[in-house]
Amino acid sequence: MTELAELYGPVADDIPLVGDLLATLGQDQQPLLGEILAYVFRTGGKRLRPALVLLSGKLGAYHRDRLVTLAASLEVVHTATLVHDDTIDQALTRRGLKTVSAVWDSKVAILTGDFLFAQSAELAARLDSVRIMSLLSETVMAMSTGELRQYVSTKEREIDESDYFLRITGKTAALFAMCCEGGAIASEQPDEQVAALRQFGVNLGLAFQIADDVLDFIGTEEELGKPAGSDFRQGTMTLPLILLAEELEPGDPLKTDIATGRNLERVVRRVRESGAVDTALRRADEYAAAAREALTVFPDHPAKGALLGLTDQVVRRSY
DSSP states (O other): OHHHHHHHGGGTTTHHHHHHHHHTTTTTSOHHHHHHHHHHTSOOTTOHHHHHHHHHHHTSOOOHHHHHHHHHHHHHHHHHHHHHHHHHTTOSEETTEEOHHHHSOHHHHHHHHHHHHHHHHHHHHTTOOHHHHHHHHHHHHHHHHHHHHHHHHHHHTOOOHHHHHHHHIIIIIHHHHHHHHHHHHHTTOOHHHHHHHHHHHHHHHHHHHHHHHHHHHHSOHHHHTSOTTHHHHHTOOOHHHHHHHHHOOTTOHHHHHHHHTOOHHHHHHHHHHSSHHHHHHHHHHHHHHHHHHHGGGSOSOHHHHHHHHHHHHTTSOOO
16 A cells, blocks of 8 residues: 555555455356456556546546546456457466466457456446547547557568557557546546646556557566567567667668567667667657646646656556
């Protein structure tokens, strides 16, 4: 609780309520499904996305039960995407733990992810808000489009910075934006504040994903729960690698390594030795600064302070 209090300040005591609600989702389900849901929700993690919902809600009329329900809905969306992503990537572990597809099989994992998306919608529907349900639908579509864009890019090992930002806007920033905007809507904030929190979420999500992509190259296997450079191994071209590739001289053998996915250790070493990491982190800092700027419409408030603190945390962290 001490760590949560440091990160999330005024909503730290309510974060566990999200976990309590998630723990009920496997009850009264088909036995196998109940077992799997208990497995995927057994560890709470940092609950960053629920915290964004609750902190955004604190800036308006804080209806705790409604906000906790929305926070749980969006954590379920996040979990569904992880289950599906791990299955598509044939990943055996995530953060050092076996994936659903590794413990059971890919068919079970896909069906579990489908159930989780439906469960998310059921939770959101409890708020009886057409606006939130519409936003949830738009968010899941944006995330799916981002993932499809990444699939095409990965198949072609495409080195394209503009495509990269379109990808991460859909697959990551869209959900961050939904958390903040949804929290604002559920707490009855005026349109100006709803729009400001959406912008905060988009920019925070972009900063988060860039930092995550940097960590994939510079982090240790213990920190990552997987070998460094795993995105490259899967064929995903992320910002540090794109920046390095743009600087390579014609004939540099690393161009062939990148195009073919070979010599992982050499690629990781070159990324670490180049200026690409620092450049990528500066980009993340710029998006974090834009997120902070979006909050200037709000007066001083403990929740605003916590959100501002998160913009510093996400650039150099692992969640």
